[in-house]
Amino acid sequence: MLNSSFAFNRLPVTPANFDFHCHSIVSDGLLSPEVVARRAAANQVDLWALTDHDDIGGLAEAKATAEEVGMAFVTGVEISIEWKGIPIHIVGLGFDAKDPALTGGLDELRSGRVERAKRMGDALAAVGIPGVYEGALCFVTNPSLISRAHFARYLVSIGIARDVPGVFQHYLAQGKPGYVDHRWATLEEAVRWINGAGGTAVVAHPGRYKMSGAQMRSFLDDFKDVGGRAIEVTCGSHSPDHVMHFARLARHYEFHASRGSDFHGPEESYVDLGKLPQLPEDLKPVWRLVI
Numbered sequence: 001m002l003n004s005s006f007a008f009n010r011l012p013v014t015p016a017n018f019d020f021h022c023h024s025i026v027s028d029g030l031l032s033p034e035v036v037a038r039r040a041a042a043n044q045v046d047l048w049a050l051t052d053h054d055d056i057g058g059l060a061e062a063k064a065t066a067e068e069v070g071m072a073f074v075t076g077v078e079i080s081i082e083w084k085g086i087p088i089h090i091v092g093l094g095f096d097a098k099d100p101a102l103t104g105g106l107d108e109l110r111s112g113r114v115e116r117a118k119r120m121g122d123a124l125a126a127v128g129i130p131g132v133y134e135g136a137l138c139f140v141t142n143p144s145l146i147s148r149a150h151f152a153r154y155l156v157s158i159g160i161a162r163d164v165p166g167v168f169q170h171y172l173a174q175g176k177p178g179y180v181d182h183r184w185a186t187l188e189e190a191v192r193w194i195n196g197a198g199g200t201a202v203v204a205h206p207g208r209y210k211m212s213g214a215q216m217r218s219f220l221d222d223f224k225d226v227g228g229r230a231i232e233v234t235c236g237s238h239s240p241d242h243v244m245h246f247a248r249l250a251r252h253y254e255f256h257a258s259r260g261s262d263f264h265g266p267e268e269s270y271v272d273l274g275k276l277p278q279l280p281e282d283l284k285p286v287w288r289l290v291i
């Protein structure tokens, strides 16, 4: 039985180091859930969630390892949504991983990725790079979860760019030749699945979206209206200015604040598990809602 969290009695009074955003080979990370868990513990993470894209198949292994190494664990997932044409990620934390509406919704979301990946392959062939869908499959570690990160790794392997960020910049980011539009979940669906399973919905890496200040406020209004309760303030892709900005928005909206490395693997991630600045002290840490 996979409960949403455990080991309350092992929590320090104030968890000094929580990391609620990272990936394993169940989506587009490079390490198994077990190895990610051990690495988090080695980095003195004391409260941890694995948040694979659109898939919760790694949680049982993650939980078992966290239990073994004495690290408090919370269920997690990073759900792909589209809001007003903008792709956005919503992290879910502390839910019942057996909830049928959540698992059914994620199943559907994953199945759409295959057809999207084939269209990405066609789009890249049209600019003179053939066979990329088939090539990307060699980098896929979960047959039901193909991501742009797998395309990027293949394109690096054939020398199209020097590194993964370089491939995104020239080929895979929105507006570039390999980017195709896709119908993800809606904001309302993702938050409903998470809340319906007893969890908490969190806006992932808000600093990464190409939105004006007004658009971000409109998005956060909608997120709050449908039942969202937290945003990532400290995360792997946030500058110190982002942290200050999203801390202000967390206060304004009375959101709880989350902290997550978005670690994918030692070769690709600049921020390692748990190696993040602390949240501004006055914010309400999201772990209070999920343990």
Ligand code: AMP
Residues within 6 Å of the ligand: 028, 053, 080, 146, 147, 148, 149, 164, 165, 168, 169, 264
């Ligand atoms: P997808 O869910 O298929 O759209 O792929 C999104 C994933 O691609 C993210 O979770 C990251 O792993 C990766 N990604 C997106 N943008 C970048 C970037 N600029 N540099 C490196 N990796 C990226």
Ligand code: MN
Residues within 6 Å of the ligand: 023, 028, 029, 053, 147, 149, 264
């Ligand atoms: Mn990813």
Ligand code: MN
Residues within 6 Å of the ligand: 078, 089, 204, 205
């Ligand atoms: Mn993301």
Ligand code: MN
Residues within 6 Å of the ligand: 021, 022, 023, 078, 262
């Ligand atoms: Mn992520």
